[in-house]
Amino acid sequence: MNSLILTTGARLLIALFLVFSLYVLLRGHNAPGGGFIGGLIAACGLAIHAFASGVAEARRALRVDPRTIGVLGLVCALISGLMALPLGAAPFAGIWAEVAGYAISSVLLFDIGVYLAVVGGILTLIFALEETL
Amino acid sequence: MSWTLALPILVPFCAAAAAFLLRNRRGSGWISVLGAVASVVLAIRLLLAVVENGVIATQMSAWDAPFGITLAADYLSAAMVLITAIISLGVSVWAMAEVGQISTRMGWHGLFQTLIGGVTGAFLTGDLFNLYVWFEVLLISSFGLLVIGGQRKAVDGAVKYVTLNLISTVLFLCAAGLTYGATGTLNMADLHAAVAAHPDQGLMTVIAMMFMFGFGLKAAVFPLFFWLPASYHTPHYAVSAVFAGLLTKVGVYALMRVFTLIFVGDQGYTHEILLWVACLTMLSGVLGAAAQSDFRKILSFHIVSQIGYMVLGLALMTPLALMGGVFYLLHHIIVKANLFLIAGVSRRLTGSSDLYAIGGLYRSAPLLGVLFLIPAFSLAGFPPLSGFWAKYVLVKASLDLGAWLVAFVALLTGLLTIFSMTKIWAEAFWKPHPDGRQPALSTIPPRQRLLLLSPVIALALMTVVIGLFPQPFVDFATVAAEQLLDPSAYIATVLPAGEAP
Amino acid sequence: METVLALLSGVLTACAVWLMLSGNLLRFLFGLLLLSNGVNLAIFAAGRLTEGAPPLLGSGGTLPGHEMANSLPQALLLTAIVIGFGLFAFALGLTIRAYRAFGHLNVDRMRLAEPEDDK
Numbered sequence: 176m177n178s179l180i181l182t183t184g185a186r187l188l189i190a191l192f193l194v195f196s197l198y199v200l201l202r203g204h205n206a207p208g209g210g211f212i213g214g215l216i217a218a219c220g221l222a223i224h225a226f227a228s229g230v231a232e233a234r235r236a237l238r239v240d241p242r243t244i245g246v247l248g249l250v251c252a253l254i255s256g257l258m259a260l261p262l263g264a265a266p267f268a269g270i271w272a273e274v275a276g277y278a279i280s281s282v283l284l285f286d287i288g289v290y291l292a293v294v295g296g297i298l299t300l301i302f303a304l305e306e307t308l
Numbered sequence: 309m310s311w312t313l314a315l316p317i318l319v320p321f322c323a324a325a326a327a328f329l330l331r332n333r334r335g336s337g338w339i340s341v342l343g344a345v346a347s348v349v350l351a352i353r354l355l356l357a358v359v360e361n362g363v364i365a366t367q368m369s370a371w372d373a374p375f376g377i378t379l380a381a382d383y384l385s386a387a388m389v390l391i392t393a394i395i396s397l398g399v400s401v402w403a404m405a406e407v408g409q410i411s412t413r414m415g416w417h418g419l420f421q422t423l424i425g426g427v428t429g430a431f432l433t434g435d436l437f438n439l440y441v442w443f444e445v446l447l448i449s450s451f452g453l454l455v456i457g458g459q460r461k462a463v464d465g466a467v468k469y470v471t472l473n474l475i476s477t478v479l480f481l482c483a484a485g486l487t488y489g490a491t492g493t494l495n496m497a498d499l500h501a502a503v504a505a506h507p508d509q510g511l512m513t514v515i516a517m518m519f520m521f522g523f524g525l526k527a528a529v530f531p532l533f534f535w536l537p538a539s540y541h542t543p544h545y546a547v548s549a550v551f552a553g554l555l556t557k558v559g560v561y562a563l564m565r566v567f568t569l570i571f572v573g574d575q576g577y578t579h580e581i582l583l584w585v586a587c588l589t590m591l592s593g594v595l596g597a598a599a600q601s602d603f604r605k606i607l608s609f610h611i612v613s614q615i616g617y618m619v620l621g622l623a624l625m626t627p628l629a630l631m632g633g634v635f636y637l638l639h640h641i642i643v644k645a646n647l648f649l650i651a652g653v654s655r656r657l658t659g660s661s662d663l664y665a666i667g668g669l670y671r672s673a674p675l676l677g678v679l680f681l682i683p684a685f686s687l688a689g690f691p692p693l694s695g696f697w698a699k700y701v702l703v704k705a706s707l708d709l710g711a712w713l714v715a716f717v718a719l720l721t722g723l724l725t726i727f728s729m730t731k732i733w734a735e736a737f738w739k740p741h742p743d744g745r746q747p748a749l750s751t752i753p754p755r756q757r758l759l760l761l762s763p764v765i766a767l768a769l770m771t772v773v774i775g776l777f778p779q780p781f782v783d784f785a786t787v788a789a790e791q792l793l794d795p796s797a798y799i800a801t802v803l804p805a806g807e808a809p
Numbered sequence: 810m811e812t813v814l815a816l817l818s819g820v821l822t823a824c825a826v827w828l829m830l831s832g833n834l835l836r837f838l839f840g841l842l843l844l845s846n847g848v849n850l851a852i853f854a855a856g857r858l859t860e861g862a863p864p865l866l867g868s869g870g871t872l873p874g875h876e877m878a879n880s881l882p883q884a885l886l887l888t889a890i891v892i893g894f895g896l897f898a899f900a901l902g903l904t905i906r907a908y909r910a911f912g913h914l915n916v917d918r919m920r921l922a923e924p925e926d927d928k
Contacts, residue, residue, distance in 0.1 A: 211891070242328070242415070243328075243329065246325050246328045246329055246418070247329075249321065249324075249325050250325045250329075253318060253321055253322055253325065256314075256318065257318065257322075260311060264370070265310045265366065265367065265368065265369055265370035266310055266311060266314035266318070266366075266368055266369070267314075267368050267369045268369045268370050269369065296895065300898045300899075300902070303902060304898075304901070304902060304905070307902075307905050307906075307909070437885055437888075440889075441888065441892070444892045444896070447896070448895065448896065448899065451899055451903075455903065455906070460910040460911070460921055461921045461922050463903070463906050463907050463910045463911075464907070464910075464911075464919050464920075464921040464922040465922040466903055467834060467903060467904075467907050467916070467919060468919075468922075470899070470900055470903055471834075471837060471838075471841070471900070474841055474896060474900065475829075475841070475844075477896070478841070478844050478845050478848050481845075481848055481852070481889050482848040482851060482852070484885075485848065485851060485852030485855055485882065485885065485886075486851070486852075486855060488852075488855060488856075488881070488882060488885070489852070489854075489855025489856070489882070490855075492879075537923075538922055538923055539922065541922070542922050
């Protein structure tokens, strides 16, 4: 697709989508939101970029193979599940720590893993479908 | 205890992630082998814990049952996990020599370990919806494995595999949702009492039939098996081997679990259907095999007929029959995966899997001939190999019940299996190669030969050992069958007394 | 409300079966999509329906004062939708590949893996 309006608009939109996706990811712990929906929003932003400037350009902007992003998400989720092992807790039990007044947890890491897995998975599909069509 | 149950599931996923991230490096397949070795060690640990305690269970994130996700292992689950790990090790070593550079770059080893993780999860979970999720995990990775590196034929096979398996998935999901709607729980141990206490038993039988359809399609029983012979001969040989060994058995395992633990209220109806299904599965599978002339297609149809024996053990529901079913399940996984690996080696040597286009293997590769005869005779039920004991127990169990027709069908199927195996033997091994080729094992480079043959030899040895010293395995299967028939220990472990809601 | 959902689920399933019986792979997939949506609706209805009252606990874990739908089926169904989405996307990709490999989507003519002269 070669449309000036879409290409210009996409540049603005992609930043908005990515920031908003992070906001949704982080607020997901106690309020509606979370890794899955955040990941979907981020993937939508990058998909708009792919529609506007082509898949090759989107792949270049992403720098990393989307499949690798997805697997890194799996790694995050696995780490958050395995963190309980040295501490003697049950598998996938939430581990909490306080750093400089902020409570951080393995639950957040799991959510980040979901976020990355969703971004990676959906982009893999969209890029593959765009390239074959 | 909780990690003993969780680690066998988590390790394959760790191996999958590592193998995928390093897929462009040389030797990334070794990560998969390493993961499989770790799986075997952890599975042995799990088995020892189960033998010590009877049944073990744990709750993910320490949420109490029936609200959290339960992992539970009895004798059957633990044995299945160990066999899965063994097959994973064998096939991952074998795949080092067979799976090419292109497939490796596309993430073959990562998908393979994901599949193993999904299968292990399905064996260990104690929650119906979680079982659905594991089915999806193994289904998605099997889709990937089916099409990676395949030609047009593989796409054709995949279309049939994917569409029919998706239908079974939807039915399974619907049945799980209705079960929850009717009983308010999805924990399998909790469901045992909840289903029995439900006022509308007719509705429970309807739901049971939906489960039977969903799992039956996965297990490839009559009349739902058509996707299997249409797809199993199209992908990589390593993929066929692991599919043949493990995937349909997950369906059989799910049937065994659900129809011994949850839906036992209307056995006169459900188990009668299973009995007919078992007989027709045995017959149609073996007759289908008799009409084929391709190495892998014959073996694919035999998977179907052997599934019949396992379902037969479940359908009769006596201690002896169920023991036979469990024994058959364990023996069959080893034998079937091994036969597909041998088919792969033979294809490598002779250049084809069409039995009329190959030959001469006995003269030029006698070792392969011996290695083929062990699992082939075991499959057909020759004493003293493992298949003989499995078939013997099942036939005896049906005779004990006076089910003459069933026993006759089981014996006839065994006879026809010999016919198919002889056909493969005569065409691929005995007659000279039509093009005059000398398919000797020495044509394969030594390193690859070692990788290809060592899993085959190891699995054949296991078949022989089970056949020569069946007593410990029979004892084990007996305990497994007792636990299935009397699930009180399972329920008491998952839902400790006094805390049940 | 339950009656409407039950009827809708039935209609979706009926349409799905009709589509799935067609020989075209793409129609089959659309049928499968409708079927899974019909099943999702059935599960949704199994968790009871309440109007205008979200099934959420108040802060501090207090129970809400109104009649509440069971939220677990909604969670199950969300999982099922996500998984179904992934499977459907894969199936769609496979369909495109099949179309490129065979030049048509008629399943009756896809006989590469099982040639006719096999019999």
